[in-house]
Amino acid sequence: MTLTIGILLILIVGLLLFVFQVRQSEVVVVTTFGKPTRPIKDPGAYFKLPWPIQNVHRFDQRVQNFEDKMNEGLTSDSFNLLSSVYVGWKITDATAFFPKFAGSSKPMAEAERVLERLLGNAKAAVIGKHPLADFLSTDASENRFAQIEQEILDSVRGQVKANNYGIDLEFLRFKRLGLPEAVTQSVFERMTAERQVLINKSQFEGEAEAQKIRSEAESRAVAMIGDAEAEATRIRGRGEAEAAESLAVFQKNPELANFIFKLNALESALREKSTLVFDQNTSPFDLFRGVGTNLVSRPGKTQ
Numbered sequence: 001m002t003l004t005i006g007i008l009l010i011l012i013v014g015l016l017l018f019v020f021q022v023r024q025s026e027v028v029v030v031t032t033f034g035k036p037t038r039p040i041k042d043p044g045a046y047f048k049l050p051w052p053i054q055n056v057h058r059f060d061q062r063v064q065n066f067e068d069k070m071n072e073g074l075t076s077d078s079f080n081l082l083s084s085v086y087v088g089w090k091i092t093d094a095t096a097f098f099p100k101f102a103g104s105s106k107p108m109a110e111a112e113r114v115l116e117r118l119l120g121n122a123k124a125a126v127i128g129k130h131p132l133a134d135f136l137s138t139d140a141s142e143n144r145f146a147q148i149e150q151e152i153l154d155s156v157r158g159q160v161k162a163n164n165y166g167i168d169l170e171f172l173r174f175k176r177l178g179l180p181e182a183v184t185q186s187v188f189e190r191m192t193a194e195r196q197v198l199i200n201k202s203q204f205e206g207e208a209e210a211q212k213i214r215s216e217a218e219s220r221a222v223a224m225i226g227d228a229e230a231e232a233t234r235i236r237g238r239g240e241a242e243a244a245e246s247l248a249v250f251q252k253n254p255e256l257a258n259f260i261f262k263l264n265a266l267e268s269a270l271r272e273k274s275t276l277v278f279d280q281n282t283s284p285f286d287l288f289r290g291v292g293t294n295l296v297s298r299p300g301k302t303q
Helices: 002-018 094-101 107-127 145-163 181-252 254-269
Strands: 019-022 026-032 035-040 044-047 054-060 064-067 071-074 080-091 167-178
Touching: 002 019, 019 026, 026 094, 035 094, 054 094, 054 107, 064 107, 071 107, 080 107, 080 145, 094 107, 107 145, 107 167, 145 167
Parallel strands: none
Antiparallel strands: 019 044, 026 035, 026 054, 064 080, 071 080, 080 167
16 A cells, blocks of 8 residues: 555656646746747647756736726827727747746736837827827717727737737727817817808708708799689689670670679678668669568558
C-alpha cells in the first residue's frame, strides 16, 4: 500500500511538472529560458519541461471590451467635441503579444492602456477632419457616425499592426458625445437656426400647395358657374318658349286667360286657412258671384 501510494504521488508530481492543460478560452505561450518558443491555441493536454527550463503563460483569447475616457477633440469648424468610444479587441498573435506586455503583472490591462492612448490620438485626428454637423444635426441623413467610427477603427488598426502588438480590434462604436458648457449655447442656437430653415421650407411648400389647391378650386368654380349659367339660359329659353306658346293660346282665348289668372290669384289668397271679407264685384272674387248656398250674405258683401 505504501509503495502504491508513493508511486501515485510520483506520477502526480511528474504530471504537474511535465504536463499542462490548455482551456478552450485560452491561448498559451511556452517560454524556454524566458524566450517564447511555442504558442498553443488548441485546447488539450501538452508536455513541457519543468521550471526553470520552461514556463507556461496563459492569456484570455476571447474578445475583450473596454470604454475609453471622455476627451476633447477639435472639429474642422473649430468646435470642441467631447467623445468616448467602446471597443472590442482580442489577441491574435500570442508570440508577438507576449514580449510587448509580459513585463507587466497584468498584461491585459497594460494592453488596454496602450489601446486607450492609440484611440485618443486616432479620435483627435479623425474628429479634426469633420465638421460638427457630421456628429450633431437636426437632419439624420447628415450624420456620419458609421463613417467616422470606421475611420477611427482603421487608424487604430494601422497603428496596432505597425507596432506588432499581436492584437486586433473587432469593433469600435461611439459611447457618448458631448459639448463643453462654453459652446453648448452656440450649438443650440445653430441647431435652432437649422430647424428654422426646415420650418420655413415646410411653410413655403405648404403655401405653394395651398395656392395650387386654390387655383384648381377657382378653375372648377368658374367651370361650374359657366355650366350653371348655360343651364339657366337654357331653362329661361325653354320657359320663354313655353310662355310664348301660352301667350298665343291666351291671345286666341282672352276669357280663358282671365279665368286662369283669377284662379291663380284665389289659390294664392286661400293657400292657408283664412277668413275672407270681399266684394263679389271685385276681381278675382267675382268668381264667387252666384255661389251663395254655403255663404252668409250682407248688404253688398259676403263672408
